[in-house]
Amino acid sequence: MKQKNLFIAAAVLLIIAFFVGAFYYQKQQAEQAAQTAAHNQAALVRADAPSFGNADAPVHIVEFFDPACGTCRDFYPMIKALMAEHPGKIRLSMRYAPFHPGSEPVVKALEAARKQGQFRQALEALFASQNDWVQNHTAQVDSIWRPLAPLGLDMGRLQSDMNSSEIASMIARDLMDAKTMNVTMTPEYFVNGKPLPRFGFDELKSLVGEALLQTSAK
Amino acid sequence: MVNSSTTSAWTLVFTAWLVATLATLGALFMSEIMALAPCVLCWYQRIFMFPLVFILALGLFPFDPKVVRYALPLGVVGLAVAAFHLLLVAGYIPETLTPCRQGIPCSTVQIQWFGFVSIPLLSFLAFFTINALLLASYLRSPK
Numbered sequence: 001m002k003q004k005n006l007f008i009a010a011a012v013l014l015i016i017a018f019f020v021g022a023f024y025y026q027k028q029q030a031e032q033a034a035q036t037a038a039h040n041q042a043a044l045v046r047a048d049a050p051s052f053g054n055a056d057a058p059v060h061i062v063e064f065f066d067p068a069c070g071t072c073r074d075f076y077p078m079i080k081a082l083m084a085e086h087p088g089k090i091r092l093s094m095r096y097a098p099f100h101p102g103s104e105p106v107v108k109a110l111e112a113a114r115k116q117g118q119f120r121q122a123l124e125a126l127f128a129s130q131n132d133w134v135q136n137h138t139a140q141v142d143s144i145w146r147p148l149a150p151l152g153l154d155m156g157r158l159q160s161d162m163n164s165s166e167i168a169s170m171i172a173r174d175l176m177d178a179k180t181m182n183v184t185m186t187p188e189y190f191v192n193g194k195p196l197p198r199f200g201f202d203e204l205k206s207l208v209g210e211a212l213l214q215t216s217a218k
Numbered sequence: 219m220v221n222s223s224t225t226s227a228w229t230l231v232f233t234a235w236l237v238a239t240l241a242t243l244g245a246l247f248m249s250e251i252m253a254l255a256p257c258v259l260c261w262y263q264r265i266f267m268f269p270l271v272f273i274l275a276l277g278l279f280p281f282d283p284k285v286v287r288y289a290l291p292l293g294v295v296g297l298a299v300a301a302f303h304l305l306l307v308a309g310y311i312p313e314t315l316t317p318c319r320q321g322i323p324c325s326t327v328q329i330q331w332f333g334f335v336s337i338p339l340l341s342f343l344a345f346f347t348i349n350a351l352l353l354a355s356y357l358r359s360p361k
Binding site (some may be wrong): 003004006007010011014015017018021022025026 | 228232235236239240243246247250251252275278279281
C-alpha cells in the first residue's frame, strides 16, 4: 500500500512539474518574443512589402510566410475573411520567409508577378495549386508555370525580373528581418508590432480584436 | 510477508523507474515545449528509454524481480547508443560515419548547462543509472 502511494505520488508530482515547467517556459518565451518585437519594429514594417487592405488601417498585421507552406495557405482565406469582417480596419503586409527547400525561386516569381500588378492573383494561384508544385516539403519551381499560366503574365519580363538583384536583395532582407524577429516557422504573425502569445488562429483573432478595441477607444 | 531484501530490490527498481520517467519527461519537454528537434541518434535513445517507464512500472505492481530481465536489454542498448552519441559530439567519431543524413546533425550541441552538461550526456547518465540500479536489484532479489 505504501509502495503504491509512493509510486502514485511520484508520478503525479512529475507530471505536474512537467506542466508547470511548460507553462512558465512558454510564458517566459512569449515575454521575450514581445520584447524582441518591441525593440525591432524597423525590421518588421517595410514600406515596400506587398500589402492588402487600407494602408491607413488602425490594425496592421505583418505576416512572415512561405508560398510553399501549407499552414500559410490554410490561414490565408481565414485572414481575408477576418479583414472582410472589419472593412477598412485591417491591413495585411506580407513578408517573405522562404524556409522550404526550393521555395526561393517561387518567391522570386511571386515578387516578379507583383511587378506586373498580379501579386494577389499569383499568390492565390500558387496556394490553390500548392499540392502540385510542393512535393515532400520541397518546392519545384518548374511546376508553378502551369498554375500561373491563366494570369497572362509577360513571361519574358517575369524571368528577367526573377534574376534581378533587386528581388534577390529584397528576399535576403526579408530573411534577415525574419531572423531579427526570431521567426523560425511560417506563418508567423505580428499585430501592430506584437507577436502571437501562442500560434493559432484564435490567438491571432483575439490579438486583432484587442487592437481594434484599443484603436476605437481613442 | 515482505522481507527486507525484496523491499530493497523494489526500491531499486522504483528508483530506476523514477530516472526513466524523469528522462522521458525531460526529453518530451525539450522537443515539445522548447521545440528542439531531436536528431536521429536521439530518436534511437528515446526508443529504448520511453518503454522503460511502462515496463518498470508494470514490474513494480505486483513486484516481479524478473522485470530486470525485460528492462535491462533496453537499458544496455540505450546506453550503447548514448555512448556512441557522446563520442560523436566529442569528435572521436567523424560525423560521416553516423546515420544522420538530414535534419539536425547529431554532432550539434543544442544545450550546454554549466559548460559541459549536454543532452547526450544526460541520456548517458540516465541509462547508466538505470542499468546500475537494475543490476543491483537483480543481485539483491531473493533467488
